[in-house]
Amino acid sequence: MNVSTPGHSGHPQPVGIISPFLKWAGAKTRSMNVLLSCLPSPQAVDCLIEPFAGSTSVFLNTRYRQYVLADSNADLVDTWRHARDTPEELINRLHRLYAGGNCQMAWQRNRLAFNTMPPGPEKSALFIYLNRHGFNGLCRYNQKGQFNVPFGRPAQPYLPAREIRTFARKAARCHVSFFHAGFEETLEAATRGMFAGLRCAIYCDPPYLALSDSASFTTYDGTAFTAEHHRKLATRLRDIHRMTGFPVVVSASDTPASRLIYRDFTLNSLSVNRSVSAAGTGRKAVGELAGCLP
Ligand SMILES: C[S@@+](CC[C@H](N)C(=O)[O-])C[C@H]1O[C@@H](n2cnc3c(N)ncnc32)[C@H](O)[C@@H]1O
Incomplete structure (x- = not known):
């Protein structure tokens, strides 16, 4: 409340x-x-x-x-769009990424996938996965534009389903435009x-x-x-x-x-x-x- x-x-x-x-x-x-x-x-x-x-x-x-x-940050703005338009789909993708995703090997695989795929719903889900599993929640890219934060070894990575739904509800209640x-x-x-x-x-x-x-x-x-x-x-x-x-x-x-x-x-x-x-x-x-x- x-x-x-x-x-x-x-x-x-x-x-x-x-x-x-x-x-x-x-x-x-x-x-x-x-x-x-x-x-x-x-x-x-x-x-x-x-x-x-x-x-x-x-x-x-x-x-x-x-x-x-x-x-x-284009990845960030794409993620706002997917969280507003298809919150449940984004949450489902996150559940899949989080299952078995909290180890160095999965981190490397997911970070590589993020750095090589075009923008879309899976890339936005990976952006949230990386944010919640990376070192200190940092968002950092190298000169080639590749996300290069190391694995953060979170004790219990948080899946922000409630926060994604809150964001989508707020966006539906007012008139909001997103720009990269x-x-x-x-x-x-x-x-x-x-x-x-x-x-x-x-x-x-x-x-x-x-x-x-x-x-x-x-x-x-x-x-x-x-x-x-x-x-x-x-x-x-x-x-x-x-x-x-x-x-x-x-x-x-x-x-x-x-x-x-x-x-x-x-x-x-x-x-x-x-x-x-x-x-x-x-x-x-x-x-x-x-x-x-x-
Ligand atoms: C201090 S953070 C904003 C934090 C925000 N108020 C919040 O509560 O999360 C600064 C933001 O500026 C963005 N940024 C950096 N350089 C920029 C630029 N030249 N034009 C627009 N945004 C930029 C970054 O991607 C980052 O999200």
Whole structure:
């Protein structure tokens, strides 16, 4: 059951946070309640545009009438589509993959199959299998675009049937469009035809800025998301806000570099720590920021 209490922004806050069917680095599940207080209320806007939707945790835990969910990871976007359109078929495929799938040999075989097959329902089922059996739920590709995460030896791999059904039900209840696109393309579309006359809000959760250039974050889709990408994003969001008046919220790691790049935004520091790549020292816990253009 989802009992709600109003957030600061008037956005109803789910008491029980709904989990996505994927484990995803940077998923907003832990910081959802604070984030909801930064997002505009569903009464104030018709549509939420998310150019970096990842595991879709924000979609699952908000109540807008319409959503545009986009991400640059094609396998991820295909998996959203299959989870929405054929959830039971996807779950059946997962049962088959999980049976005898929790060993190194099965992992190698399934990862190879994933890397060599064309997009389709079996590839989407494998994407979830890999996510739940791989090391730390990482999603990482090499330069050739091959998924290269090692086997995670999970004690008891979880089959997220309940979460897939929840996702499909939520998608059936509202109007949601999925796009495989880089953020520039999604933001470009946000200022054109299909959004004319709609009151939209934009929520951006890009890969966090690494603490140093050499520690740049390169997972998710095989390409690094650099300081230059963050600067482009900040400029584009400011322009769109000026042109359309759409409220904009962006999540970032609380570091001097992020504060500089997003200096024109109202910055709220959230009491949530994230681990961010740091050269030489592996990963470091840093705070999280929500930057808003209301
Ligand atoms: C921090 S995660 C988003 C997490 C999401 N808010 C959630 O709750 O799961 C960042 C996402 O950005 C995507 N991404 C990386 N580079 C991108 C780009 N240039 N354009 C669009 N999406 C990108 C990644 O595939 C990843 O899913």
